[in-house]
Amino acid sequence: xxxxxxxxxxxxxxxxxxxxxxxxxxxxxxxxxxxxxxxxxxxxxxxxxxxxxxxxxxxxxxxxxxxxxxxxxxxxxxxxxxxxxxxxxxxxxxxxxxxxxxxxxxxxxxxxxxxxxxxxxxxxx
Amino acid sequence: xxxxxxxxxxxxxxxxxxxxxxxxxxxxxxxxxxxxxxxxxxxxxxxxxxxxxxxxxxxxxxxxxxxxxxxxxxxxxxxxxxxxxxxxxxxxxxxxxxxxxxxxxxxxxxxxxxxxxxxxxxxxxxxxxxxxxxxxxxxxxxxxxxxxxxxxxxxxxxxxxxxxxxxxxxxxxxxxxxxxxxxxxxxxxxxxxxxxxxxxxxxxxxxxxxxxxxxxxxxxxxxxxxxxxxxxxxxxxxxxxxxxxxxxxxxxxxxxxxxxxxxxxxxxxxxxxxxxxxxxxxxxxxxxxxxxxxxxxxxxxxxxxxxxxxxxxxxxxxxxxxxxxxxxxxxxxxxxxxxxxxxxxxxxxxxxxxxxxxxxxxxxxxxxxxx
Numbered sequence: 434x435x436x437x438x439x440x441x442x443x444x445x446x447x448x449x450x451x452x453x454x455x456x457x458x459x460x461x462x463x464x465x466x467x468x469x470x471x472x473x474x475x476x477x478x479x480x481x482x483x484x485x486x487x488x489x490x491x492x493x494x495x496x497x498x499x500x501x502x503x504x505x506x507x508x509x510x511x512x513x514x515x516x517x518x519x520x521x522x523x524x525x526x527x528x529x530x531x532x533x534x535x536x537x538x539x540x541x542x543x544x545x546x547x548x549x550x551x552x553x554x555x556x557x558x
Numbered sequence: 559x560x561x562x563x564x565x566x567x568x569x570x571x572x573x574x575x576x577x578x579x580x581x582x583x584x585x586x587x588x589x590x591x592x593x594x595x596x597x598x599x600x601x602x603x604x605x606x607x608x609x610x611x612x613x614x615x616x617x618x619x620x621x622x623x624x625x626x627x628x629x630x631x632x633x634x635x636x637x638x639x640x641x642x643x644x645x646x647x648x649x650x651x652x653x654x655x656x657x658x659x660x661x662x663x664x665x666x667x668x669x670x671x672x673x674x675x676x677x678x679x680x681x682x683x684x685x686x687x688x689x690x691x692x693x694x695x696x697x698x699x700x701x702x703x704x705x706x707x708x709x710x711x712x713x714x715x716x717x718x719x720x721x722x723x724x725x726x727x728x729x730x731x732x733x734x735x736x737x738x739x740x741x742x743x744x745x746x747x748x749x750x751x752x753x754x755x756x757x758x759x760x761x762x763x764x765x766x767x768x769x770x771x772x773x774x775x776x777x778x779x780x781x782x783x784x785x786x787x788x789x790x791x792x793x794x795x796x797x798x799x800x801x802x803x804x805x806x807x808x809x810x811x812x813x814x815x816x817x818x819x820x821x822x823x824x825x826x827x828x829x830x831x832x833x834x835x836x837x838x839x840x841x842x843x844x845x846x847x848x849x850x851x852x853x854x855x856x857x858x859x860x861x862x863x864x865x866x867x868x869x870x871x872x873x874x875x876x877x878x879x880x881x882x883x884x885x886x887x888x889x890x891x892x893x894x895x896x897x898x899x900x901x902x903x904x905x906x907x908x909x910x911x912x913x914x915x916x917x918x919x920x921x922x923x924x925x926x927x928x929x
Binding site: 466469470490491493494495517 | 594598
């Protein structure tokens with residue numbers, strides 16, 4: 434079973450069993466602008482919910498990406514090293530950042546589903 | 559907690575045009591300015607290097623100085639040779655402070671019956687007060703608050719502008735002349751801040767939107783925002799006031815000694831002359847340099863520069879990923895002994911050392927017009 438959840442900071446996590454794939458939303462990539470570098474964490478690193486998980490560099494600025502839930506980094510998207518612009522072109526797909534082993538699946542319930550996230554975005558406009 | 563009053567952002571005469579074209583408006587020096595359009599900073603940057611872009615720089619201050627003694631009077635505030643500036647010529651210079659620091663950088667044009675100054679938006683009010691104090695009754699100071707300023711930059715800028723203002727083709731680099739564009743009185747300079755050929759066009763505010771739209775109708779030209787302007791000037795090795803130069807840096811530390819002419823070096827007579835001329839003779843402990851990093855990680859303003867032993871030797875003042883050089887580049891002030899091109903350094907970013915090298919500037923060769 435796979436479920437997609439979003440944070441108020443515009444990260445998404447796609448859950449498959451006890452593993453979650455993490456990236457940033459289309460809204461977030463558009464706000465950041467052209468992405469030129471993604472600084473990814475080391476595999477095995479423990480992340481608490483809200484910890485800095487990665488840093489995205491655009492031409493203008495560096496922005497932190499936060500862990501949506503507690504867990505451990507299981508894999509990072511090596512393809513972003515050569516093609517960081519994938520985050521702009523396919524933020525929900527090939528532009529994923531990392532996979533994490535989720536410590537407590539119950540934390541996912543605190544995040545927004547797609548409909549709730551869409552409503553949240555609407556409230557920001 | 560802060561409850562101090564936030565003034566509403568000012569708008570340039572092109573505000574509506576920016577919004578209509580999808581410009582992302584951000585606060586900059588008290589103005590709402592487009593940081594980018596929907597195409598994005600990298601595309602706008604490349605458009606400028608490959609064809610031509612139109613930038614709104616109306617937030618910058620335009621000032622006229624009138625009077626027979628204007629050039630002589632202005633020389634009491636800047637180290638540049640203004641009296642020797644021939645009619646129709648432009649010079650880059652600096653307002654220096656008594657301690658040798660830099661109050662602002664500016665362009666001065668000898669427009670015949672007056673001097674035309676263009677100063678930074680963030681410094682405009684302070685510069686005007688400084689001119690009023692410093693020039694006293696020596697000349698009349700007229701702030702042009704009813705004029706817009708457009709920067710048309712790129713290798714195809716001349717071709718495009720020549721269609722609307724044929725005389726512009728005759729202008730040499732760093733020269734300026736009044737001309738008429740579609741019936742509008744314009745003061746056109748062949749200058750800019752991107753390292754490319756191009757023009758800065760001063761026009762009445764009420765004609766700005768129409769002329770900007772005419773320029774944008776030319777097939778060579780697209781709009782570009784402040785984001786691309788910043789990455790372009792950095793690749794061109796040009797200083798951004800408030801970052802690469804400020805009241806805590808001297809012209810010599812900033813590697814801007816070339817702005818001080820032979821006569822001014824001999825005569826002095828500008829604020830901070832004693833210190834600046836002594837530095838010119840004896841050298842300085844630190845210098846503004848360019849650097850290039852090996853990976854894609856960017857070292858931004860405030861990042862430390864360290865030597866191969868891990869000792870801090872400087873600090874970054876500007877940094878980005880240069881879309882044309884396709885590398886992380888920046889400017890820093892480093893100890894003079896480490897300022898030589900080719901010196902290996904690293905920049906500390908998020909507690910990691912990013913390896914790099916001191917690199918000559920500009921990072922992208924200037925392609926100014928040669929007449």
